[in-house]
Amino acid sequence: MTILRIRTQGDPVLRTPALTVTDFDESLRTLISDMFETMYAVKGVGLAAPQVGVGLQIFTWDIGDDSGHVINPSIEVGDEPQEGGEGCLSVPGPGYDTPRRDYAIITGVDMNGDPVRREGTGLLARCFQHETDHLHGTLFVDRLEGEVRKEAMRAMR
Ligand code: ZN
Numbered sequence: 001m002t003i004l005r006i007r008t009q010g011d012p013v014l015r016t017p018a019l020t021v022t023d024f025d026e027s028l029r030t031l032i033s034d035m036f037e038t039m040y041a042v043k044g045v046g047l048a049a050p051q052v053g054v055g056l057q058i059f060t061w062d063i064g065d066d067s068g069h070v071i072n073p074s075i076e077v078g079d080e081p082q083e084g085g086e087g088c089l090s091v092p093g094p095g096y097d098t099p100r101r102d103y104a105i106i107t108g109v110d111m112n113g114d115p116v117r118r119e120g121t122g123l124l125a126r127c128f129q130h131e132t133d134h135l136h137g138t139l140f141v142d143r144l145e146g147e148v149r150k151e152a153m154r155a156m157r
Contacts, residue, residue, distance in 0.1 A: 001037040004052035006089050009139065009156075013050050014090055018057045018135040021071045024113050032069050032111050035060045044089050046127040048134030051090050057108075059131035063124050070108040070116045075132045077125070078103030084126060086140050093155055096148050098140050104128040 007013055021028065031054060039047040039060055049058040060069045082102040087095030104125035107117045120128060130140055144152050 002034045003041045004034050004038045006038070006042060007051055007053050009091050011053075011090075013053050013055055014134070014139065015137045016050070016055055017137050018048075018050055018055050021056050021058060024111060028071075029111050031056075032058065032060065035069070036062075042089055045123075046131045047089070048131045050134055050137075057135045059134065061124070061127050061131065063127055066118075066120065066124055068116070068118060069110065070106055070118070071110065073106045073108035073116075073132060073135070075104055075106050075128060077101035077105075077129065082122065082126065084123075086126065086130060088130070088140050090134075091139055091141055091156075096141070096144055096152050098126075098143050098148075099145060100126045100129050100143075106132070 035047050035049065035052060038052060039062065045063045046059060046061040049056045057072045058069065061067060078101050080102040082100050083097060085095045086098035102125060103121050105119040106128050110116050141152050
């Protein structure tokens with residue numbers, strides 16, 4: 001297995017919508033196991049393929065006792081908001097309070113093409129929203145509001 005290089009803000013791959021996975025082959029399995037290896041090596045709780053320079057709709061997560069991967073996910077969220085801090089391996093620097101919804105459900109497939117359907121609240125729901133954003137070329141700093149946003153923009157300059 002290989003630890004992949006994490007791409008950081010400024011790399012165009014992070015701003016490009018990821019493509020649908022169509023080939024469920026050996027290279028896909030290798031990529032996903034490398035993504036897990038990389039996520040654990042950098043002590044992340046979630047990792048999206050564009051963060052390792054691969055523009056495909058895949059992410060992995062490991063939060064508490066829930067870990068997994070999903071390919072070509074779609075997400076639905078509840079109405080209830082949640083507050084909390086958030087950071088990103090691809091945005092070096094501090095985390096910031098980032099508004100999210102408290103409940104999320106993702107549906108997609110796994111590396112064998114079998115259905116994946118996972119729901120969560122709190123941190124798991126936050127992770128699903130954060131990683132799905134990566135697949136659309138969105139970073140968590142885009143979600144910041146008000147004074148927190150101003151502070152983050154200052155810090156990034
Ligand atoms: Zn991230």
